[in-house]
Amino acid sequence: MSFSSTTTSSSMSFACFLVVLIVFSNDRLVHASGCYTSIISFGDSLADTGNLKGLATIADELYPCLLPPYGESFANQPTGRCSNGRLIIDFLAESLGLPLIPSFVHKGPDNIAAFEQGVNYAVAGATALSASFLEAKWTEKSVNNASLQTQLSWFQKSLPSICGNTSACRDYIGRSLFLIGEIGGNDYNYPLLVGKPIEEAESYVPLVIDTIFSTINEVIDMGAQTLVVPGNFPIGCSSSYLTTRAFLNEERDPSTGCLIQLNEFAEYHNQMLQSRLNEIRELHPNVIIMYGDYFNAAMQFYRSPPEFGFTNGVLKACCGGGGPYNYNTEARCGYEPATACDEPDTYANWDGVHLTEAAYKVIFKGLFEGTFTKPEFRSVCHASESQVNIGSSSAM
Ligand SMILES: *[C@@H]1O[C@H](CO)[C@@H](O)[C@H](O)[C@H]1NC(C)=O
Ligand SMILES: *[C@@H]1O[C@H](CO)[C@@H](O)[C@H](O)[C@H]1NC(C)=O
DSSP: OOOOTTOHHHHHHHHHHHHHHHHHHHHHHHHHOOOOOOEEESSSSSOOOSHHHHHOOOOGTTOOOTTTTTTTTTTSSSEEEEESSSSHHHHHHHHHOOEEEEEEEESSTOOOOOOEEEEEOOOOOOSSOOOOHHHHHHHSOOOOOOOOHHHHHHHHHHHHHHHOOOHHHHHHHEEEEEEEOOSSSSHHHOOOOOOOOOHHHHHHHHHHHHHHHHHHHHHHHTTTEEEEOOOOOOOOOOOHHHHEEEEEEGOTTTTTOHHHHHHHHHHHHHHHHHHHHHHHHHOOTEEEEEEHHHHHHHHHHHGGGGGOOOOOOOSSSSEOOTTTTTTTTTTTTTTTTTTEEEEGGOOSSSSSSSSSSSHHHHHHHHIIIOOOEESSSHHHHHHHHHHHOOOOOOOO
């Protein structure tokens, strides 16, 4: 746009000064107040959009999430997502105007992915603690070796190919939104799902939190400016626990039907996580670290299912092989003779362990459009607004 010939030189320089100010302040908004051009994600099956699928060899093709009917509501085929459709990270990417975040591990000819707008390192089954550490404690083997530390090392090694030199990468990292977790749930799932006492899982909590703490510090040292760190779900409401721990006769909350002690355990993890996040905030006052309250975002629908459209309930799985909660370890979703329900959007639980797309959407809205991140996500990011302003000011 050009100025009319009647514009005096002084008003023109004032106009230019204004433009510079606008560009400068928007630039500050982008970098300092938490708006982003990409998402970088670490975690487990709650965020995996294809890494386990990429890692699986022919011999491992039996991971349930890689089989139909997973993905039936989204891609008409399994994508590696452990749900019937999209996950929280997918809704987040869509809301920020980014493409769905590609998984880091690719198989086959299309292994050159575009990561400029984000990379997802989350792997279904991943633990916070290293597999070798946990395997020494457990009798059973963990699902994979892609612990949080492994995912972080993938990130560090892949950076040059994503963003080039050190200063360009620092810039890329600074403009990225980091999603660190949920992670740690599997460290507890392995003992708890086989009926071990809660005290055993409790003994891992400080170690799990330490691992998350050091991972966050490492990405901040690499230049991360904005992070969302989700806590654990109310696992006492999970069909898998309601089924596999039924023999223990643990106390249930009469208003929700959820296992009280397991939910208290999840809150214990979440409390410890939040107090460590406070420590990091003190160490790095210029970095925005949001706690993602998955627990209370999910409790919304466990407390009042019909309000969220879950007319078939929130405790019974949509896809499964029978039993009071339609969760059967002998016939899990993905294997014969398990079947999926007709209307997954009317269920919160997809396969006993993971939630439906509809439930993940409620949690996404609670966090990223509502009040379930601390500080509130919408108070630190006005991405679309600032992009519009940048566009109009640079056009001048
Ligand atoms: C994890 O890695 C260790 C050491 O490389 C290996 O012995 C073990 O079999 C691996 N576990 C899985 C589940 O891949
Ligand atoms: C780093 O990469 C950026 C973008 O490609 C380039 O503009 C810059 O000159 C490079 N800096 C160094 C020190 O090589």
